[in-house]
Amino acid sequence: MMSFRILSLEQPESKQPANLLKLANNLRNTQQFTQLYNLPTIEIDAWRSLDEIIDSIQLGNTNQITRLEWVYCLYNKAQWDLENPEISRETSALIWQAALTNLWLQKTLLWLVVINSSESQQIISKSLVETFSIFVSQAKQDNSQIIQIIQAITKGNYQQLALLAGKHNLTPQELLNNANLPSTIPTVHQALNHVVRIFVKNKQSEWLLRCFEQMSQEQQCQQVNNLLITVSAEQGSRFVSVVEWLRQNYGPRTINSRWYELSQKAQSALRQWIGAATWGDFEKLINLLLQDQYRYPEREKSQLESRKGFWSNYSDRFERLRILIPESTRWISQELTRDIDIDESSPTEVCIFDFGDLFIVEFFRGPGSEMLLFKRDQSPDFEKTLFESRELSIIEIRRLLRFGGKIHDHVYLWQYYAEKLLRTQNRIYPNDGTRYFQGLPAFCNRYSRATGLPVPSPDKQRKREENLVSWYENMERLYRRLGIEKFLGSRDVL
Template sequence: MNFQFSIPSLPETPQCSPNQLIQLASNLPDATISIPSVDKVLEAIEQGKADQVSKLDWVYCIHAKAQWDQQNIDRSRKTSAAIWKIAISNSWLQHQLLWRLALYYGDRQEQVLAQSLTESFDIFANSVSHLLPFQIIRALRSTQAGRELARIACEKRVNRTGLLNNIRDILPAYIPLFSQFIEDITPYFTTIRSPNHQQVEWLLVCLDEMSDSQQIKAVNHLLTNVSKNIATNHSLLVDWLRNNYRNGENWYKLSDPARQRLREWIGGINYTDFQTLVNLILNRLDLQYFESNRLCRRRDFWADYSNRFERLRILLPKTSQIAIGYQIQGDVDLLDDDGSDPTEVCLFDFGEWFVVEFFRGRGSETRLFPKNSRNEQILFGESILSVKRIRCLGGDKHDHEFLWQIFSRIWLANNGILPNPNAHSSRNPTADQLQQRENRLERWKREIERLEREARAYCNSSPLRSH
């Protein structure tokens, strides 16, 4: 296939004689070429004519100031201070200086700005110290730049991306420190003595932004450097850690001390909910003395196992729900009324076992169930439960009769549920005390057998319902 191209026509070259060009040049006005110099800019500043300095002159001045300083050492600081004073009201000059200053400190490009200009920055910054770019520059030149940037991000309630978006048009966002300071987020947070809710929310937003490796490192540092009191006061933080690190492969990426601390944090939050429930019952319900005393002993006993509480579900009879109101956080549901004695019920997840604690009424036992899918679905999944339906599940059971704490601890230990390392040890009972317990225990066993027969009859006539 043949292609043919047409050659475009070009305009004719104008015919000009040298004489015409000479005549044209003679008619042009005189032009003076202005060569930039530092002295020229400084002279304009001294004469109050800084507004007449061109952008080209400013760029040259900033670039050549370091060399000029070497030849004018005695005037270097004073003249640089004068330039910063002009920058207070000259936004374009501000941008030029701040951009280079950020590179000077943040990327260690010391050749981009004269040292006298870096040393005179405070003259400018003191007048605008509340503005973000100047706070960041001060952070960049500190010995702990990453920690200071994290502090600023926390005060502004922004993560790294948000911080960079706020300064993108003012400072160079590609400075290495701006990428690296994310590793200082958790170390900074651990220096806050009593973080508030907003600071915890900021931390979680920052954690979500991190890469997997950064987040693992941050969480390890967080778990091993923040006190349990802070975790207890911020269930939001513990919930995030539980959802992201308690199960799955992330759990095994944590160090052994971090895993142990996370267990303690989760347990502490759940035990606090249990403790709050007991205290509300004691304060709001009209209980007999023996009932109040029994509840206090339960609260104190389970305090020794607070590190082991993986999950907690609270079940309340209607009367308790009305009296207590909605002052309990966490997983709280109503017990179905099946005619049993009024009692609150707490379901504890201890990892390999579920523990069910009946607070009051006849029987008032503790039941132990292996953690399997069926028991988990019923105890932590079913919306509708009652005292009789729980007893129908069977399980191993333990009393709350005389000296029950000593024998409950042995019973739990035999099933691998151990108290906190710092828990108080039990005293050894005397022979008379053991005999007294045995007498009471026989009555309790007979009562439990009767209650279980009632429960089986009820469950056979009223199958377990769920939503």
């Protein structure tokens, strides 16, 4: 019986390039290459080597190269260039030429150039980066913006990138997103460091705020410090939305505020920004009321002028302002940039100032025309009513006196006593550097932070006392008609 030897055959080597398959799988799971997600699942019997792909490029047969082969080529060309240095730039230039008519290749190359400029490691070959100028010189006009973006990124010109973004009213991240370029790269963070400087020139408030919202907490705080120190309160107060955003996020009284992360210089500047913006609204309101010289009698015009003069000395001290107007002056709401409230039953305009520890309600004109003072910590109802009540009215304001508070007059010499009250009992001082008190005649307007205004003569003080008697009687009748006469029981009139 014959026996045959068993033939053992080795399994043939796989023709599939393992590295290429691994690359394709990795690219699908990498956020940096999201534009490659649409690579089709390809089954190919014969895989081409990189040399063969490069040969097709040199022969001009780029239409025969699949997307996966392009990825393989771009990913490995740096190594190929080391082995073929004499034609590395030539072949890279041909790849950019192909990208002029191959939109998918073009987008992929541009994406990789941006990533390469933002990463510490090399993503694509040096020759591809250096021959980007081929694409720049021959690209269509439609690509001018994306070319400007990439040139700014490759040159590390972060300010130019921020300028481009501001020109189109886009944040740097929005700019790259719109151009279908990677937008989570470190370059975006660097560009955001220049937005404050650009804002000073372009005055785009909403753009600046969108940039702030896309910053890290640390970067945002740095840039807010920069903004407050760079831009004067006079200029900054004109940007109402920016001032309100700063107050809500960095204000000294806001819940969860980042106030204490600001430098002392920035804190001082922010107070001035908020105060100047608040004063600007108050001043504009008074000016609008005074424009119609026939609307008010002389006595009420004098009341308006005296309010304006007195509070101008505290223009840097306000933290918030709420305006309440009667139906008769509803037209003012169309002239102011801030929201105001209407009290149909009110005979006068009312402003509510937030000085931090103290709320002051200022009645502009009319027979009552008092000033009410409420300490913040005395009752939570003060802030809730004065700044949160949606249907605020004069009656509601005056009824707050049941929780405490003081009443101050506007009779003869009221400015002297009001300044003294603010300074001595509430530690509220006029603007820094005040030497002369605005709104007063020259003979009595010299101001000292330590002693206040010059003390009125005994004769003038007696005259004031006489006027106070009648004023108090009028106020008592007014409060009695409102059904709240008991609030004057303690005679908390200052």
